[in-house]
Amino acid sequence: MMAEKKHPGFLLIISGPSGAGKGTVLDGLSKRFPEISKVTSWTTRSPRDGENNGEHYRFVTKGIFQEKVQAKGFLEWAIVYDHFYGTPIEDVNSLINKGKIVALEIDVQGARSIRTNPAVKEVSLFIVPPDAETLKKRLTERNTEAGEKLDMRIKEASAEVEEARFFDYIIINDDLETAIDDTEAAIRGEYNRSRWVYEKLIKGF
Numbered sequence: 001m002m003a004e005k006k007h008p009g010f011l012l013i014i015s016g017p018s019g020a021g022k023g024t025v026l027d028g029l030s031k032r033f034p035e036i037s038k039v040t041s042w043t044t045r046s047p048r049d050g051e052n053n054g055e056h057y058r059f060v061t062k063g064i065f066q067e068k069v070q071a072k073g074f075l076e077w078a079i080v081y082d083h084f085y086g087t088p089i090e091d092v093n094s095l096i097n098k099g100k101i102v103a104l105e106i107d108v109q110g111a112r113s114i115r116t117n118p119a120v121k122e123v124s125l126f127i128v129p130p131d132a133e134t135l136k137k138r139l140t141e142r143n144t145e146a147g148e149k150l151d152m153r154i155k156e157a158s159a160e161v162e163e164a165r166f167f168d169y170i171i172i173n174d175d176l177e178t179a180i181d182d183t184e185a186a187i188r189g190e191y192n193r194s195r196w197v198y199e200k201l202i203k204g205f
Contacts, residue, residue: 017157
């Protein structure tokens, strides 16, 4: 009987501008890879309708958040629209050590801080709409804001797209199923990347 193939755990960054469909792609991906796990991020903003503490986010005060920062307890953290967001490093490492893919859906600020950390091994995916007009349309449809606030979000999203060239993979989300297929192909390719497989061979050859 062939032994069960065990894959290495790693950190999967999913980023991109608001309106790109990051969450939808990740939901579809999770159905194909049961080993994908999510870490509950911390935030100082208030819960929105339907959000539960400990499930969607861990909602904390700025004081508690800053104590965690001082203790170097976050893999990454950032300020987005005057609110603090952070990923607890202990939760990430625990899951990776169990062979899980830890998927982080984060903004480009957080993604940049992880990518530039030499101590972290990650795979980074940038989800983006097919063109600027589609991005503008999606942002307009999903936001109740208008005028200057909407214009600001569109401008910020366009600036975020400039970060795409620094990621391992760029996934164009024009058709959802195709985007999920492309993301799946990227992950399956990563399972055979030498940096993962060679390290495993050294430990257990």
